[in-house]
Amino acid sequence: MAFEAPSLTLKYGSGREASAEGREALLKGRLAELQLPTAADVHEKYPAFVDASSIFVSGSLIWGWAHANSDLDLYVISKEPFVAGPGMETFERHVSTADPLIWITLGEFGPFRTDIEIWREEQVDEIIDRFAKGVPNQEVPDIGMSEHDMLHRLVSGAPIAGDDWFAARRDAIRAGSFGSWLAESKKLDAEGFLEDVAGLLASGDEHAAVIAAREAFNRSLTGLLALYGEYGVSPKWNFKRVLSAQPAEISKDEAWELITMKGCYEQPGAWAEHAAAVATRLLIAVEEKTA
Incomplete structure (x- = not known):
């Protein structure tokens, strides 16, 4: 019995990514001038x-x-x-x-x-x-x-x-009010995580407090940036949105250190407290701007 190579019918796309040569050509095209x-x-x-x-x-x-x-x-x-x-x-x-x-x-x-x-x-x-x-x-x-x-x-x-x-x-x-609505929505989310941070730290669970503080900070930052016309919510673009908006309430260096969770491994409790404090500061700014 002769071997027959399997066939593949693509529902989407041309199949150019099926070969190494095709992938390399596409990569060069994506990195070229748009x-x-x-x-x-x-x-x-x-x-x-x-x-x-x-x-x-x-x-x-x-x-x-x-x-x-x-x-x-x-x-x-x-x-x-x-x-x-x-x-x-x-x-x-x-x-x-x-x-x-x-x-x-x-x-x-x-x-x-x-x-x-x-x-x-x-x-x-x-x-x-x-x-x-x-x-x-x-x-x-x-x-x-x-x-x-x-x-x-x-x-x-x-x-x-x-x-x-x-x-x-x-x-x-x-x-319209989309920016202020988004800021308020993220503010409410962040406040819930801040309550968790306080409770977890009081209970001695520093590692879970770090995760809750990270979520509180990300949401408070997203809410603040919404008031600067940056309506995206994907965390992977948070720092780029900071660079674009240049908010007065947080510097790019402070934002970068918190986004990358600098120092959280060495001192989880202290990091969680600091991130929660910055998140609170940003939420106060959101409240003042949307009042």
């Missing part, structure tokens, strides 16, 4: 997006924080419900809007894997309206990660089509 797709590039590859109200890119590639394995995050906004074109592989995701269905499709542009989120105008506007100027923070319902990400990516992204639509929504988010 060439974003144009509207014409997107329309040619995905004719279903020709009538989109706006197409924008966001994520680490746009922010200048990309690494060798970064993806390209592409967002497509349409008036009408999305209908997949020929050859498009898509899957559903649900969000907390009246029409709960958004679509995700995976593809490639140049050397980059590309995640494409497809939203309707009404869905985006519904989320933005929850944080319209004058809406009290405590009356805004909690939102999921997809909704948070859309607001964050709109503010920090760059349009490649539908500039006017994009600019109007970006400005509405900035003028």
Whole structure:
């Protein structure tokens, strides 16, 4: 019996990463000067997006924080419900809007894997309206990660089509209460962890106190940065957000030492007390700025 090599049919992507040569070529492309797709590039590859109200890119590639394995995050906004074109592989995701269905499709542009989120105008506007100027923070319902990400990516992204639509929504988010709501939300989370720190230290559990203090600090920092227009919540970008926002309440050196947990192994109790004290200081600043 002759041996037959197994075959593999890919649902997503071209398979260029299957070989060492392909991976090396893609790596070189990702590390080269960034060439974003144009509207014409997107329309040619995905004719279903020709009538989109706006197409924008966001994520680490746009922010200048990309690494060798970064993806390209592409967002497509349409008036009408999305209908997949020929050859498009898509899957559903649900969000907390009246029409709960958004679509995700995976593809490639140049050397980059590309995640494409497809939203309707009404869905985006519904989320933005929850944080319209004058809406009290405590009356805004909690939102999921997809909704948070859309607001964050709109503010920090760059349009490649539908500039006017994009600019109007970006400005509405900035003028609304999303930043103060996010700051208040993180403040409440941090306060819970600070209570844990105090209880754990009183009980002599210094190691668990370190973990709770780290969480309190990360959340208090995220809340503070939200008031500076930095709406991201991923801890891996905390220091870069500090460098970008340059908040008056904490220096980059102090932030770096706490983000990297300098000294926590040698003196866990003392580190937990210090991190909790800095977190408290940041939360007081958040309270003063949102009062």
